[in-house]
Amino acid sequence: MIEHRPFESLGRFENDWLSARYHFSFAGYDDPARRGLGKLLVWNDDTIEPRRGFAPHGHRDMEIITYVREGAITHQDSLGNAGRTEAGDVQVMWAGSGIMHSEMNVESEETKIFQIWIETAEPGIAPGWAASEFPKGERSGELVVLASGSGEQGALPIHQDARILAATLKPGQSVTYRPQPGKSAYLVPAVGQVKVEGEGASFSAKARDGVAMADVEAVELTAEDQSEILIAEVPA
Template sequence: MIDLRPFESLGRFDNDWLAARYHFSFAGYHDPRRSGVGPLLVWNDDTIEPQTGFDLHGHRDMEIITYVRKGAISHRDHLGNEGRTEAGDVQVMSAGKGIMHAEFNLESEPTQIYQIWIRPEVAGATPRWDARRFPKAERAGELVALASGRKGHEAALPINADAAVLGATLKRGQSVEHRLGADRQAYLVAALGTVTVTDAEGDSVTLGTRDGAVLRQTEGVTVTADEDAEIVIADVRA
């Protein structure tokens, strides 16, 4: 089954420095039909104006993956971690038993990020932060694990969950397959371009830029680029 979530239908929050679009219920936006996908609880599409951002605040017991679409995001936390993550790269913060952090766009242009929250397998873990470069050329035409707690994804940033966030860039006409099975489900977003998603039963939907789709109750999907495209998938337990 493929459940399309058009960008225009997402929850929204706007102020003078942040334009946020919520794929799932978050903060003041609540839709009981969109309360996450299993342990995947949050997928926010944030545009942050230059020289602004999120002041120091806290999290606990959450795996927070930030995928930078445009610009860069600068991180600092109470553990002494500091870093700048650029477009195409990924950072992971395992909040564990508690972490205080701030995130700012210190660039001269708006920054666009996906912030993805996944519930960890065990509460109270040691908090940590890390970031890694994932050049788009290395994931051209195939899905690459960017952050994962699953076996076989040792090159990915580790998370404390039976889940994986994967990305791919596709030229027009290229396809990638992603297997799921009865015990898995996923959420897919077209970060750029237009793609057609076809499940194992032959049903298809088309996603435009920033659209999302829930993938469940299928053995897998094939994603075909109708134009040059970039996709991100979060694969979690059913």
């Protein structure tokens, strides 16, 4: 199964500082056909106005990955962690037994982020947070693991048998994605447009569209523009 989910079909929320699109049911948006994909529960596309953001609030037993598309996000939490994550980089927070945190745009321009929530495999563990820079050169023309529960070198830790992968592709450049056995995957181009081909499917996914994949052996991804893609691979 490969399903294209155009950006225009996503759930939405708007207030005076946040413009959000929901790839899966979240908060007041409920679509019975889009209640997660395996252990992937949330993929939110948030645009945050300058000097605004998510005030301190709590989570438990969730792996929360934040990928910055544009601008920067500043994190603070009840463990004393603090950090600023810039465009193209990623942070992870494992909520474990409970953590309070804020995510603020302290910049003078809009910040655009993806927030990805994956159900943990280790409830009740000590919470934590980590962030890392991933220079775009390292992702040119190939998929690189940004976060993983399998301990890949250089990847940020999460507590689930899942991976977050990313790549940058020049126009005409292709990469073949092969999910690990027993895994589903969700692809979103952060920038540009890619052609998706495989399992009888062939379509173009533009920036911020979603592509759900289950029981797939291989998918060919070809950039139609300068593109940056992100994939969450999770237990089905």
